[in-house]
Amino acid sequence: xxxxxxxxxxxxxxxxxxxxxxxxxxxxxxxxxxxxxxxxxxxxxxxxxxxxxxxxxxxxxxxxxxxxxxxxxxxxxxxxxxxxxxxxxxxxxxxxxxxxxxxxxxxxxxxxxxxxxxxxxxxxxxxxxxxxxxxxxxx
Amino acid sequence: xxxxxxxxxxxxxxxxxxxxxxxxxxxxxxxxxxxxxxxxxxxxxxxxxxxxxxxxxxxxxxxxxxxxxxxxxxxxxxxxxxxxxxxxxxxxxxxxxxxxxxxxxxxxxxxxxxxxxxxxxxxxxxxxxxxxxxxxxxxxxxxxxxxxxxxxxxxxxxxxxxxxxxxxxxxxxxxxxxxxxxxxxxxxxxxxxxxxxxxxxxxxxxxxxxxxxxxxxxxxxxxxxxxxxxxxxxxxxxxxxxxxxxxxxxxxxxxxxxxxxxxxxxxxxxxxxxxxxxxxxxxxxxxxxxxxxxxxxxxxxxxxxxxxxxxxxxxxxxxxxxxxxxxxxxxxxxxxxxxxxxxxxxxxxxxxxxxxxxxxxxxxxxxxxxxxxxxxxxxxxxxxxxxxxxxxxxxxxxxxxxxxxxxxxxxxxxxxxxxxxxxxxxxxxxxxxxxxxxxxxxxxxxxxxxxxxxxxxxxxxxxxxxxxxxxxxxxxxxxxxxxxxxxxxxxxxxxxxxxxxxxxxxxxxxxxxxxxxxxxxxxxxxxxxxxxxxxxxxxxxxxxxxxxxxxxxxxxxxxxxxxxxxx
Numbered sequence: 001x002x003x004x005x006x007x008x009x010x011x012x013x014x015x016x017x018x019x020x021x022x023x024x025x026x027x028x029x030x031x032x033x034x035x036x037x038x039x040x041x042x043x044x045x046x047x048x049x050x051x052x053x054x055x056x057x058x059x060x061x062x063x064x065x066x067x068x069x070x071x072x073x074x075x076x077x078x079x080x081x082x083x084x085x086x087x088x089x090x091x092x093x094x095x096x097x098x099x100x101x102x103x104x105x106x107x108x109x110x111x112x113x114x115x116x117x118x119x120x121x122x123x124x125x126x127x128x129x130x131x132x133x134x135x136x137x138x139x
Numbered sequence: 140x141x142x143x144x145x146x147x148x149x150x151x152x153x154x155x156x157x158x159x160x161x162x163x164x165x166x167x168x169x170x171x172x173x174x175x176x177x178x179x180x181x182x183x184x185x186x187x188x189x190x191x192x193x194x195x196x197x198x199x200x201x202x203x204x205x206x207x208x209x210x211x212x213x214x215x216x217x218x219x220x221x222x223x224x225x226x227x228x229x230x231x232x233x234x235x236x237x238x239x240x241x242x243x244x245x246x247x248x249x250x251x252x253x254x255x256x257x258x259x260x261x262x263x264x265x266x267x268x269x270x271x272x273x274x275x276x277x278x279x280x281x282x283x284x285x286x287x288x289x290x291x292x293x294x295x296x297x298x299x300x301x302x303x304x305x306x307x308x309x310x311x312x313x314x315x316x317x318x319x320x321x322x323x324x325x326x327x328x329x330x331x332x333x334x335x336x337x338x339x340x341x342x343x344x345x346x347x348x349x350x351x352x353x354x355x356x357x358x359x360x361x362x363x364x365x366x367x368x369x370x371x372x373x374x375x376x377x378x379x380x381x382x383x384x385x386x387x388x389x390x391x392x393x394x395x396x397x398x399x400x401x402x403x404x405x406x407x408x409x410x411x412x413x414x415x416x417x418x419x420x421x422x423x424x425x426x427x428x429x430x431x432x433x434x435x436x437x438x439x440x441x442x443x444x445x446x447x448x449x450x451x452x453x454x455x456x457x458x459x460x461x462x463x464x465x466x467x468x469x470x471x472x473x474x475x476x477x478x479x480x481x482x483x484x485x486x487x488x489x490x491x492x493x494x495x496x497x498x499x500x501x502x503x504x505x506x507x508x509x510x511x512x513x514x515x516x517x518x519x520x521x522x523x524x525x526x527x528x529x530x531x532x533x534x535x536x537x538x539x540x541x542x543x544x545x546x547x548x549x550x551x552x553x554x555x556x557x558x559x560x561x562x563x564x565x566x567x568x569x570x571x572x573x574x575x576x577x578x579x580x581x582x583x584x585x586x587x588x589x590x591x592x593x594x595x596x597x598x599x600x601x602x603x604x605x606x607x608x609x610x611x612x613x614x615x616x617x618x619x620x621x622x623x624x625x626x627x628x629x630x631x632x633x634x635x636x637x638x639x640x641x642x643x644x645x646x647x648x649x650x651x652x653x654x655x656x657x658x659x660x661x662x663x664x665x666x667x668x669x670x671x672x673x674x675x676x677x678x679x680x681x682x683x684x685x686x687x688x689x690x691x692x693x694x695x696x697x698x699x700x701x702x703x704x705x706x
Contacts, residue, residue: 034378058177058260060300064377067297071416087170088178090160095296108169118157120149124289124366130418132291133146135430 001090001116002100003109004080010051030082033061037068044075052098054083063096064072070097070127092117095126140201140510141286141435143251150293154255155248158182159241166238181261181299183254184240187562191240193232194257195247197513199267199285200228204500204509209250211496217243222496224481224489226553226604227306228266228513229257233560255293260301260388262292262373266308268316269514273522274471274658275470279328279336281311283433284362291366297456298373302380304390305373306345317515318631320344320353320639321607323390324372329359342372342405346601350641351391356378356402362429364413365703371409374399438471439508439523445473448526455643460544460582461533466524473526477506479541480551484576487569488554489517498539506532517553518546548585549593549662550576553604556634557597557614558621564597566614566621571595571654578655579662588662590635591675592613606641607631609676610661615648622648625657627687628679636676643684646692647699656694664690 010030011019019027026048032039033053040047050069052062056076062081069075080100081093090112093101103112132139143151161178164170167276170178171210176186183194195210210230214222219234235243247253257264265288272280288307292298298305310317311328325341337359344353372390379397381387394401410451412419450462467476479499482488491499499519503511506528507521514520519541524532534544545551552575555561557568572595579585598615605611611626626642649657662675664687669678679687 057174059382060298060302061258061378062381063297063300064374071418072411073416086174088174091294092296092299111164111169114160115157118160119294120152121146122296123150123293124295125418125421126296127418130421132422134287134290134420134425134431137146138425138427 001094001098001113002078004100004102007082007102008049010049018133026077031065033065035065037065037073039042040069040075041073044069044073044077047075047077049078049100050075050078051080051082054081054085054089056086057089057104065093066093066097067127080104086114087112091119095122095128098129140203141198141282141432143652148248148251149632151248151251151253151255154182154253154294155241155244158244162237162241177259177300178696180259181256182244183236183257184237185562186237186259186559187233187292188558189560190234191237192560193235193240193243194225195230195232195252195254196257196264197228197230197252197538198289199265199271199282200269200513200515202511202513203250204503204511206250206252207496207500207503207511208245209252211493211500213243213246214493214496221490221492223487223556224491224513224517224519226517226555227264228269228515229264230513231556233556242264245645258304260303260305261299262295262301262305262307262309265289265292266317266322266478266515268310268312269512269516269520270316270467270476270522271311271512273469273471273474273476274312274314274316275468276313277311277470278313278330279311280433281309281326281328282436283429284309284311284326284328284365285309286432286435286556287366287428288369291369298377301373301377302382303385303390305390306325307369315632315633318604318607318633318639320632321346321604322353323367325353326365328362331359335361338368340368341399342371343391344639345391346604346606347389348386349391350601350606351395352639352641353391354394356405361385363424364409366424367410367412367419368405370422371405371412375404375408381407411672439510442471442474442508442523444471445525445527450475450526450529457544458530458533459663461542462529464544464546464548465542466529475529476522477521477524477529477532477536478514478546479521480543480545481518481541482545482551482576483540483543484550485578487556488552488572491519495539495541499541502532502539502541504533505535516546516551518551532629545581545585547590549579549588549591550585552576552593552595553608554595555597555602556614557603561597561602562602564614565599565616566597566623566651568595568597568603568614571612571623571651572613574655575652575658578659588666589674592629592631592636593658594629604631605629607636607639608642609636609679610658611642612654613628617648621651623654624648625650625654625661625691627661627684628676630676635674637680645684645688649695650697653694653697656696657691660690660694661687
């Protein structure tokens with residue numbers, strides 16, 4: 001997991017729509033958590049980074065967006081969590097396909113790293129390990 | 140019953156360590172109370188009226204005597220000596236200081252227990268039929284599937300912060316003893332014409348201020364695909380469930396608003412997971428995994444069918460009543476399931492002291508291979524009792540007041556902890572439950588009234604399932620005082636109750652002191668109106684609620700029957 005400390009420039013989907021024909025090179029995109037990510041199928045290779053937003057940390061929609069971007073749409077670039085991103089979200093972010101986080105101001109990076117280390121494994125498969133525990137145990 | 144593997148055990152230990160870290164950060168001031176709240180909730184820790192409340196998960200209601208003794212120990216050492224069994228088959232403690240909470244999680248982990256997802260906006264502890272695996276009317280034993288679902292739903296990374304709480308119930312019997320139509324997802328194991336096992340899937344049920352009965356979204360999902368199907372449902376809900384208003388955030392509102400469009404979205408998503416997603420077929424359950432888990436749910440060691448006996452032969456009247464109400468038929472010849480009633484006068488429904496928990500554990504060891512079940516009706520069940528042992532069990536159960544022969548009767552009521560404990564409640568439940576219990580303390584009268592579901596909730600959150608009671612009592616707040624709305628004709632979906640349905644209100648709210656009179660008037664109306672052998676719910680269905688209104692409203696001494704009185 002990459003920890004970033006400042007906001008980087010990213011286009012909204014509307015800005016991307018206006019700019020896509022003239023754009024050259026990889027682009028960073030930020031989408032809201034009610035956006036249907038399957039709309040991006042077919043042009044994902046044009047994004048180096050997609051930022052998914054947590055307007056409140058208890059609003060879990062971006063976890064599903066991330067999972068779909070990775071598992072269904074095979075997005076290969078950086079997936080960054082921005083907004084109200086707290087230490088204790090790290091295990092969930094790591095398992096749904098996020099590769100970078102911008103923690104909310106004041107959150108401890110050390111505590112966030114520690115939060116990733118509690119569990120020896122998980123029951124269900126995720127974007128990092130597709131197989132559930134029962135499949136791994138049987139292998 | 141399921142025995143933890145090393146993986147399971149290490150997992151629960153890790154969860155306890157994670158919680159301790161969160162608690163320490165909270166106590167040190169680096170994790171604010173507001174941000175600690177959702178984290179502790181997902182471990183079962185609420186902050187209630189007097190102290191934090193801890194809800195301990197009892198997965199699908201199965202409990203071992205060793206675990207019950209540890210719960211007794213926690214009650215004794217960390218609480219004020221008692222706990223409360225809930226309608227969702229869990230156990231709640233009411234008085235544990237938050238600073239002790241991490242130590243208590245370690246004590247639970249010592250006996251393979253935890254509070255994972257017993258609260259919070261996530262997939263909650265999965266409930267099932269208290270007679271799973273022993274009921275003669277069972278088509279498929281739901282416990283292996285319930286355990287597989289438990290594992291799949293535990294700390295699911297995508298579904299930890301849903302719009303609202305999410306409850307799944309599963310049954311495998313002809314009779315629905317798990318009220319599945321009242322759940323966000325209701326699962327009924329069935330066999331199709333070819334004899335293959337699958338799930339009839341219901342979605343969008345729920346209580347609260349908008350009671351909704353779940354609808355069938357799929358008549359047959361092959362058991363191998365059930366995790367994928369549920370993933371599709373929960374993903375659609377996570378994306379489209381309302382988050383702007385917590386009272387409209389349950390999946391029932393989404394299902395009601397979208398109707399067929401919701402069903403289509405789920406079925407499309409299901410297909411897309413299986414055909415498009417990387418790893419999308421990994422959660423198809425292999426035969427070997429079902430077999431591995433099912434191997435835990437075989438008959439206890441040394442137990443075998445015996446020659447059935449006439450258990451009523453020479454039975455004295457009091458013993459006969461206990462046999463009739465508290466002893467249930469069993470799929471295994473020569474065996475019975477026995478309910479230990481936690482409904483007795485002077486005690487809140489579902490409460491048990493630490494002495495009683497220890498005593499129940501002893502009874503389980505002596506008579507039921509160490510196994511117990513927590514029932515949806517807030518009693519304990521011994522699942523493996525030899526018919527030959529019934530007289531001895533009866534005598535032993537009497538000593539601890541577990542032998543009240545009232546299962547299914549008026550005093551076997553469901554009640555939430557209410558305003559005595561719960562910070563959400565508008566009104567107290569326990570005094571009302573006790574007043575009714577005292578009013579109907581004559582066992583002959585109770586028997587004459589017969590089968591009836593009386594459910595009491597202290598607020599519209601409906602933890603006491605008032606919507607599904609044949610008689611429902613709901614605590615409401617008006618100008619800072621307690622009032623009680625009475626409904627008739629609700630049903631949980633059992634054969635006795637009929638198709639799941641919410642009850643209908645019989646008039647403006649009553650004062651607490653009027654409630655026992657109102658219930659008595661309702662019961663008297665039934666007794667004079669009933670036809671031979673007709674049960675309460677059937678009379679209500681036949682004559683409607685109108686004939687009950689006059690006698691009930693005539694009991695008002697403190698409230699007015701006019702429009703504009705508290706409702």
